[in-house]
Amino acid sequence: MGTKTADPRGRIRVPPFQAFLDANRANVYRFMAVAVGPQDADDVFQETFLAALRAYPDLRDGSRLDRWVLTIASRKALDHHRAGRRRALPVAQVPERAGVEAPPAVDLHDPLWEAVRDLPARQRVAVVHRHVLDRSYGEIAELMECTEQTARANVYQGTKRLRELMA
Amino acid sequence: MTLERDLKRLAPSATTARAATAAAYRLGDAGANEGLVDVAVATMDSPIGELTVAVTPRGLAAIVFEGEDHDAVFDRWARELSPRVLMAAGPTDDARRELAQYFEGTRERFETPIDRRLIGPFAWDVLKATRRVGFGHLATYGQIAARIDRPKAARAVGRALGSNPIPIVIPCHRIVGASGTLTGYAGGLPRKETLLRLEGSIV
Numbered sequence: 001m002g003t004k005t006a007d008p009r010g011r012i013r014v015p016p017f018q019a020f021l022d023a024n025r026a027n028v029y030r031f032m033a034v035a036v037g038p039q040d041a042d043d044v045f046q047e048t049f050l051a052a053l054r055a056y057p058d059l060r061d062g063s064r065l066d067r068w069v070l071t072i073a074s075r076k077a078l079d080h081h082r083a084g085r086r087r088a089l090p091v092a093q094v095p096e097r098a099g100v101e102a103p104p105a106v107d108l109h110d111p112l113w114e115a116v117r118d119l120p121a122r123q124r125v126a127v128v129h130r131h132v133l134d135r136s137y138g139e140i141a142e143l144m145e146c147t148e149q150t151a152r153a154n155v156y157q158g159t160k161r162l163r164e165l166m167a
Numbered sequence: 168m169t170l171e172r173d174l175k176r177l178a179p180s181a182t183t184a185r186a187a188t189a190a191a192y193r194l195g196d197a198g199a200n201e202g203l204v205d206v207a208v209a210t211m212d213s214p215i216g217e218l219t220v221a222v223t224p225r226g227l228a229a230i231v232f233e234g235e236d237h238d239a240v241f242d243r244w245a246r247e248l249s250p251r252v253l254m255a256a257g258p259t260d261d262a263r264r265e266l267a268q269y270f271e272g273t274r275e276r277f278e279t280p281i282d283r284r285l286i287g288p289f290a291w292d293v294l295k296a297t298r299r300v301g302f303g304h305l306a307t308y309g310q311i312a313a314r315i316d317r318p319k320a321a322r323a324v325g326r327a328l329g330s331n332p333i334p335i336v337i338p339c340h341r342i343v344g345a346s347g348t349l350t351g352y353a354g355g356l357p358r359k360e361t362l363l364r365l366e367g368s369i370v
C-alpha cells in the first residue's frame with residue numbers, strides 16, 4: 001500500500017469509476033446519514049461522488065481511494081453545515097422543501113439524534129469517523145485534513161458532549 | 168461505553184446500504200448531465216439475453232452479452248477509453264432504442280454512431296467490410312478476406328470477427344463458414360442462430 005498503481009508504461013491505473021463507486025458507496029452513505037442527517041444525506045452523497053467523478057481522470061495515485069473519497073465526503077459535510085448556518089441567518093423563515101421527504105434511512109425519533117444535531121460540525125464529523133466507521137485517529141486526521149491532536153480533541157469533545165446531552 | 172453502539176445503531180448498515188444503492192444508481196445520469204461520464208453503461212433485455220451497452224461521446228463502443236466477464240470488460244474500458252466508466256442510462260438511449268427496434272423486427276439498419284477505439288486497424292478493415300453485409304444476407308470468411316484484399320487471411324478474418332466489440336450492430340453474425348455452416352460466434356452459436364433466424368437468413 002502507499003505505492004502508486006501504475007501499468008508497465010508508467011501511467012496511473014485507477015479502477016473503472018463504477019467499481020470505485022460500488023466499493024465505497026455504502027461507507028460514504030453511512031457516514032453522511034449521521035454526519036449531515038438522513039434528509040440531506042442523499043444530496044451530499046451526490047455532491048461527493050460528482051466531485052470525485054470530476055477529479056477522477058487527474059488522480060495521481062490509484063491506491064487508497066477509500067480514504068480519498070472519505071476526505072471529499074468530510075469536506076462536503078463541513079461545507080454543508082457552513083452553508084446551512086449562512087442560509088439560516090439572513091432568511092428568517094426558510095420555506096419547507098417542496099415535495100415529500102425522502103424516506104428516512106434512520107429512526108429520527110431516537111433522542112440521540114437531537115444530541116448529534118447539536119454538536120459543532122467538526123466534532124460531529126470526527127465522532128462519526130471514530131465511532132460509526134471505526135477509523136483510527138491518524139486516519140481521521142488525514143480525512144479531516146488536520147493534525148492527529150486536533151482529531152483526538154474533536155472526537156473527545158464531541159463524545160463528551162454527547163454523553164452529557166444523553167445523561 | 169454503549170454510546171459507540173448507539174451511534175452505529177442510528178444508521179444501521181443494512182438500511183444505509185440500501186439507500187446507498189439507490190443514490191449510486193441516480194449518480195450516473197447526474198454525472199452525464201454535467202458531461203462527466205466518458206463511458207456510459209446501461210443494460211437491456213433482448214431475445215438473446217441481457218445486453219450491456221457502452222456509449223461514449225463519440226458513439227457506441229461496445230455491446231456485451233450476458234455471461235461474459237463484466238468486471239474484465241469494465242477494466243478494459245477504463246484502460247482503453249477512460250476510467251470514468253459509469254452506469255448511466257441517458258447517453259445510451261439512442262443505441263438501446265435502435266437495438267429494441269431491431270429485435271422487434273422494425274429496424275434493419277443501425278444509424279447510431281460508432282466509437283471504434285476498441286477496434287485495431289486490421290480488425291477495423293474486417294469489420295468495415297462486415298458492416299456492408301446487409302440485413303438478411305450472409306457472407307463467408309473467405310469472401311470478407313477477398314473484399315479487404317487479403318484473400319489468404321480467412322483465419323485472421325475469423326479472429327478479427329471474434330474480437331468484434333460491437334456485435335449485432337456490426338453484424339459479425341452474418342459471416343459463416345465456406346459450406347454455409349454457422350461455425351463460431353463469440354456470444355455462442357445459439358445466439359448467432361437466433362439472430363439469423365430473426366433476420367430470416369435461416370429457418
